[in-house]
Amino acid sequence: MLVLKFGGTSVGSIENMIHVKNIINDGQKKVVVLSAMSGTTNALVKISDYIKNGNVDEALIVIDALKKNYQKTVKTLITNVALHATVLDYVNHVFDTLNSLVNTKHDILLYNQIVAQGELLSTFIFSHYLQQENINVALLPALDFMRIDKTNEPDNYYIQQNLNRIIAETPDADIYITQGFISRDAEGEISNLQRGGSDYTATIIGSVVKAEEVQIWTDIDGFHNNDPRFVENTKAISNLSFDESAELAYFGAKILHPQTVMPVRALDIPVRLKNTMSPASYGTLITNQVHGEGIKAIAAKDGITAIKIKSARMLLAHGFLKKVFEIFERYETAIDMITTSEIAVSLTIDDTTHLQSIVEELERFALVEVDDFMSIVCLVGNAIIYHADTPNLFQVLQDVNVRMISYGGSNNNISLLINTSDKLETLKKLQRYVFESSVVGV
Ligand code: ADP
Ligand code: ASP
Ligand code: MG
Numbered sequence: 001m002l003v004l005k006f007g008g009t010s011v012g013s014i015e016n017m018i019h020v021k022n023i024i025n026d027g028q029k030k031v032v033v034l035s036a037m038s039g040t041t042n043a044l045v046k047i048s049d050y051i052k053n054g055n056v057d058e059a060l061i062v063i064d065a066l067k068k069n070y071q072k073t074v075k076t077l078i079t080n081v082a083l084h085a086t087v088l089d090y091v092n093h094v095f096d097t098l099n100s101l102v103n104t105k106h107d108i109l110l111y112n113q114i115v116a117q118g119e120l121l122s123t124f125i126f127s128h129y130l131q132q133e134n135i136n137v138a139l140l141p142a143l144d145f146m147r148i149d150k151t152n153e154p155d156n157y158y159i160q161q162n163l164n165r166i167i168a169e170t171p172d173a174d175i176y177i178t179q180g181f182i183s184r185d186a187e188g189e190i191s192n193l194q195r196g197g198s199d200y201t202a203t204i205i206g207s208v209v210k211a212e213e214v215q216i217w218t219d220i221d222g223f224h225n226n227d228p229r230f231v232e233n234t235k236a237i238s239n240l241s242f243d244e245s246a247e248l249a250y251f252g253a254k255i256l257h258p259q260t261v262m263p264v265r266a267l268d269i270p271v272r273l274k275n276t277m278s279p280a281s282y283g284t285l286i287t288n289q290v291h292g293e294g295i296k297a298i299a300a301k302d303g304i305t306a307i308k309i310k311s312a313r314m315l316l317a318h319g320f321l322k323k324v325f326e327i328f329e330r331y332e333t334a335i336d337m338i339t340t341s342e343i344a345v346s347l348t349i350d351d352t353t354h355l356q357s358i359v360e361e362l363e364r365f366a367l368v369e370v371d372d373f374m375s376i377v378c379l380v381g382n383a384i385i386y387h388a389d390t391p392n393l394f395q396v397l398q399d400v401n402v403r404m405i406s407y408g409g410s411n412n413n414i415s416l417l418i419n420t421s422d423k424l425e426t427l428k429k430l431q432r433y434v435f436e437s438s439v440v441g442v
Helices: 014-024 040-052 056-077 081-101 108-115 117-132 156-169 198-208 242-250 320-330 355-362 390-398 420-436
Strands: 002-006 030-034 137-140 175-179 182-184 190-192 213-218 239-241 271-275 284-287 297-310 338-340 344-349 367-380 402-410 413-419
Touching (some): 002 014, 002 198, 014 030, 014 056, 030 117, 030 198, 040 056, 040 108, 040 117, 056 081, 056 117, 081 108, 081 117, 108 117, 108 190, 117 137, 137 156, 156 198, 198 213, 239 242, 242 284, 242 297, 242 367, 297 355, 297 420, 320 344, 320 355, 338 402, 344 402, 390 413, 413 420
Parallel strands (some): 002 030, 002 213, 030 175, 137 175, 213 271
Antiparallel strands (some): 182 190, 271 284, 297 344, 297 367, 338 344, 367 413, 402 413
16 A cells, blocks of 8 residues: 655645645555645634634634635636535534634633634545545545554554554545644544654655555655755755764655654655656655765754753763753653763753753753754755765855764764854855865865
8 A cells, every 4th residue: 555645735735636636646546645735724723823823803814715725726627516515614613613612711722723724624625526526435534543652752553543443444445535734632522643653654654554665745856955945956865874864854755744754764655755846756765765965955943942051170080971861851852963072061951841941950950041043954864974065065064153073973964053144154055065066175
């Protein structure tokens, strides 16, 4: 079985939904995971924010505008009279529910309920469109099988049991449509896999159905060697290893949710990135195989906080680092980068929920400095630290203020910590020094 995931742009217009139909309608049995139509989840987050801040009128305005868009889409796409009535009823029901929630007390459960509506809408509309086109389709409700546990990890046993049971109820379907992103939590409440989580849904499903391949269909022809939103002349990479893509996704490459490859890596299920608008383009194939050496791609992650911890006594005295790490461990705060000197250790975090308590505890035995609005720029590629062209990247140090460098933690990654205000310039310069200059010193 294949698992194909289509992102927001891929289902964001009638024209693109027709592209998706043509891609999936090849007679092969498959699971198709859909995101919300582009812009919808952002609009739902906005509605939730307005409710949180007591701006009921603004929330109602956004709901109404979104409802009109959906009614228009359904009117054009679903021309069969009976199917049109069914889908319009569903759309109206979703928006009636949203309207009824605007005066509810805001909490995480309400946020989760609101943001779940995007995928529920897109899958209901698209599966009825396929039905109209006489395609043998079944809609699998993700909330009936997708579940995360208390640590936000997928509950694989539960997912496998329930997904197989639901698939077995409609054994003759050719195409199983389901919602990306949404899930239940350990208490059975509506939850989700975090923004961009439909990619993760696809690989979780891929791992439980033992798919031959998971395909992530999006609006670009594969994984590029730098962030195309900020840098010109980026190029698609044909092959990446699981390790390379995991590092790039973790360090900010928006094309993949950070956890995407985790469920399929151990099972060696390939992940293929494809462009819905240009299906003939090769895209990117992510496998266990390592291709080439040296810097393959650059990504950047914002929202980083750096913490410098200076010891009055010699830093690396026995037990000092242990004391530091125990504090981060206790507050379940992951550390991304670390550098040390004789008298200080600097590290970075992206989750500042417990920053104040962490700093208070560190200050009991050390001087602490905190810098925020930082970004990690991450360079990734097999054996990057040994490659002859790698020193080119250090030219960037001549004119960008680099606060930390991590080199040699693995053979495949070099990370730089910079001010976020320097990010664009740094990415552009690295593109020039690393990918566009074949001669050292250009
Ligand atoms: P989808 O809605 O299909 O999930 P996303 O917007 O989440 O799509 O991801 C695709 C986008 O990721 C691209 O349009 C591109 O702007 C952005 N992107 C950021 N970094 C990269 C990269 N290294 N390679 C390709 N795309 C990237
Ligand atoms: N619709 C969700 C989001 O916008 C999930 C996804 O698109 O992957 O974050
Ligand atoms: Mg995405």
